[in-house]
Amino acid sequence: MSTIAAVNTRNQFRGKVVGVKRSPVVSEVEIETGAGIVSAIVTSSSLEVLDLKLGDPVIALFKATEVLIAAVSND
Amino acid sequence: MSTIAAVNTRNQFRGKVVGVKRSPVVSEVEIETGAGIVSAIVTSSSLEVLDLKLGDPVIALFKATEVLIAAVSND
Amino acid sequence: MSTIAAVNTRNQFRGKVVGVKRSPVVSEVEIETGAGIVSAIVTSSSLEVLDLKLGDPVIALFKATEVLIAAVSND
Amino acid sequence: MSTIAAVNTRNQFRGKVVGVKRSPVVSEVEIETGAGIVSAIVTSSSLEVLDLKLGDPVIALFKATEVLIAAVSND
Amino acid sequence: MSTIAAVNTRNQFRGKVVGVKRSPVVSEVEIETGAGIVSAIVTSSSLEVLDLKLGDPVIALFKATEVLIAAVSND
Amino acid sequence: MSTIAAVNTRNQFRGKVVGVKRSPVVSEVEIETGAGIVSAIVTSSSLEVLDLKLGDPVIALFKATEVLIAAVSND
Numbered sequence: 258m259s260t261i262a263a264v265n266t267r268n269q270f271r272g273k274v275v276g277v278k279r280s281p282v283v284s285e286v287e288i289e290t291g292a293g294i295v296s297a298i299v300t301s302s303s304l305e306v307l308d309l310k311l312g313d314p315v316i317a318l319f320k321a322t323e324v325l326i327a328a329v330s331n332d
Numbered sequence: 333m334s335t336i337a338a339v340n341t342r343n344q345f346r347g348k349v350v351g352v353k354r355s356p357v358v359s360e361v362e363i364e365t366g367a368g369i370v371s372a373i374v375t376s377s378s379l380e381v382l383d384l385k386l387g388d389p390v391i392a393l394f395k396a397t398e399v400l401i402a403a404v405s406n407d
Numbered sequence: 408m409s410t411i412a413a414v415n416t417r418n419q420f421r422g423k424v425v426g427v428k429r430s431p432v433v434s435e436v437e438i439e440t441g442a443g444i445v446s447a448i449v450t451s452s453s454l455e456v457l458d459l460k461l462g463d464p465v466i467a468l469f470k471a472t473e474v475l476i477a478a479v480s481n482d
Numbered sequence: 483m484s485t486i487a488a489v490n491t492r493n494q495f496r497g498k499v500v501g502v503k504r505s506p507v508v509s510e511v512e513i514e515t516g517a518g519i520v521s522a523i524v525t526s527s528s529l530e531v532l533d534l535k536l537g538d539p540v541i542a543l544f545k546a547t548e549v550l551i552a553a554v555s556n557d
Numbered sequence: 558m559s560t561i562a563a564v565n566t567r568n569q570f571r572g573k574v575v576g577v578k579r580s581p582v583v584s585e586v587e588i589e590t591g592a593g594i595v596s597a598i599v600t601s602s603s604l605e606v607l608d609l610k611l612g613d614p615v616i617a618l619f620k621a622t623e624v625l626i627a628a629v630s631n632d
Numbered sequence: 633m634s635t636i637a638a639v640n641t642r643n644q645f646r647g648k649v650v651g652v653k654r655s656p657v658v659s660e661v662e663i664e665t666g667a668g669i670v671s672a673i674v675t676s677s678s679l680e681v682l683d684l685k686l687g688d689p690v691i692a693l694f695k696a697t698e699v700l701i702a703a704v705s706n707d
Contacts (some may be wrong), residue, residue, distance in 0.1 A: 261636045261691065262630035264402070265678040267371045271404070278452075280432040282580040283598060285450055286401060292367030296342045297399035298433060298450060300585055300598060300696050302578075303640040307403050316402040316636065321675050322472040322622040323398035324372035325550070326361060327339070327391040328382050329346070330412035336411045336466065337555035340453040353677075355657040357505040358523065360675055373658065373675060375471050375510055375523060377503075378415040391411065396450050397547040397697040400625070405637035414552070417521045421554070428602075430582040435600055436551060442517030446492045447549035448583060448600060457553050466552040472622040473548035474522035475700070476511060477489070477541040478532050479496070480562035486561045486616065487705035490603040507655040508673060525621050525660055525673060527653075528565040541561065546600050547697045564702070567671045571704070586701060592667030596642045597699035607703050616702040623698035624672035626661060627639070627691040628682050629646070 268324070270295060270317045274309050288317045341395050345370060349388045354379070363392045418474070420445060420467045424459050438467045491545050495520060499538045504529070513542045568624070570595060570617045574609050588617045643699070645670060645692045649684050663692045 272295065276287030284304050288295045295317040309315065347370065351362030359379050363370045370392040384390065422445065426437030434454050438445045445467040459465065497520065501512030509529050513520045520542040534540065572595065576587030584604050588595045595617040609615065647670065651662030659679050663670045670692040684690065 260630045261402075261627040261639060263628045263682060264636060264639065264693070265626040265674050265682050267369070267675065267678050267681070269402075270367045278432055280430060280580060282578055282583050282585050283432050285396065285432050285452065288401070290367045292345045292365045294342070295399060296396040296450060296452070297401050298396040298697070299401060299640050300596060300642065302585065302596070303642050303696075306642070307401065307638060307640050309401070309403070314404045316404060318400045318402060318625070318639070319394050319398045320622070320625060321360065321371040321373040321678075322470070322673070323394045324370060325393045325468070325470060326363070326372050326374060326382065326384070326415040327336075327344075327393060327411040328384070328413045329389045329391060330410050335555045336414060336552040338457060338553045339411060339414065339468070340449050340457050340551040342450065342453050342456070353657055355505060355655060357503055357508050357510050358657050360657050360677065371675060371677070373472070374415050375417065375521060377510065377521070378417050378471075381417070382413060382415050393414070393550070395547070395550060396453075397448070397695070400693070400695060401640040402636040403638045405635050411552075417519070419552075420517045428582055430580060433582050435546065435582050435602065438551070440517045442495045442515045444492070445549060446546040446600060446602070447551050448546040449551060457551065459551070459553070464554045466554055468550040468552060469544050469548045471510065471521040471523040472620070473544045474520060475543040475618070475620060476513070476522050476524060476532065476534070476565040477486075477494075477543060477561040478534070478563045479539045479541060480560050485705050486564060486702040488607060488703045489561060489564065489618070490599050490607050490701040492600065492603050492606070505655060507653055507658050507660050523622070524565050525567065525671060527660065527671070528567050528621075531567070532563060532565050543564070543700070545697070545700060546603075547598070561702075567669070569702075570667045585696065588701070590667045592645045592665045594642070595699060596696040597701050598696040599699075599701060607701065609701070609703070614704045616704060618700045618702060619694050619698045621660065621671040621673040623694045624670060625693045626663070626672050626674060626682065626684070627644075627693060628684070629689045629691060
């Protein structure tokens, strides 16, 4: 696996694996972070390479271009 | 603007606007959430529609399919 | 679920649910809009939260950064 | 440019170019489709390759994995 | 299927299909390119439309906004 | 910067920086890989953190869910 020093995206949230739901092609991984659960859909093949287990420390990364912003109503 | 009741993605993080860097086509919005700053790149035209100002309460949304997972080395 | 007033993306297309294909991790939802069927892949867990049924009025949202443009040949 | 016969995504909407906002790195293209305006953010370098002009017939493409679904409130 | 002349994204890599892992909603397609295997997750419904078989010549396309950059450590 | 050991996505292509086009909010980085130039749009703020220079060894990463597949016509 590549020796990555750093990844450019600023959106990097530390957490730990608290759930993994597997299926043949894609799996859903739940990561508990400081702001709550982040859900990630990844290929099951890539998940095997990382060999993730419940409780493992991980980082959830996502690009700024993928983020939508919602204005909140004050009702 | 549409009267949205709820959006399907589970990745929704409440925060407030703490930075806006504008340019003609896209702008970067910084949102302070419970897990730190989320950076969002949005079209400047859509930003005008929301009329966001510093301190406004917002929600940062991103799909689970957009999240990568990094294993953390224990050095 | 959050009380969202508006979401920043300009690409918002009203329609109704005309198809749902479920599987354990992800599901495909077909939405009939003014320009034809929009297909969405969402996590099955998020779909349960919205409790969508055939015929429900919904909005399909997607960011401008996700759109590719194809030139059309005039043959 | 490659001779593409077909692209896999089902989300393909025909329309014509009705607006182009350029900046050095990215540009916003507005495409009038049967369901309204689709906004696309593309690299300015790729836009030059397509040599798009106002009124040109184009197709807006986006993957199903990029689509969010919002439930609509009946107020 | 549309008669596409060219697609705007610069990231287009020629290759051939060397693997297809199907499931009801999404499928993983492996494409052997000049830089190694590119993995694509597509809707199974869109895959049927293209009727891809092992060995077929294809092009893998992805937008510049979807690419992350990692600095590499020199250990 | 986080000490990342490995990132889950299988689409990781080694190369070197051969072009950087900067603007206030986003920048385009061109990476020469074994399959040709990969173009990446990243936030200018994240680019500063990585302090990339022409000739630097990097890895271009992109998720499988972001890849479209085009069938190629045999004209």
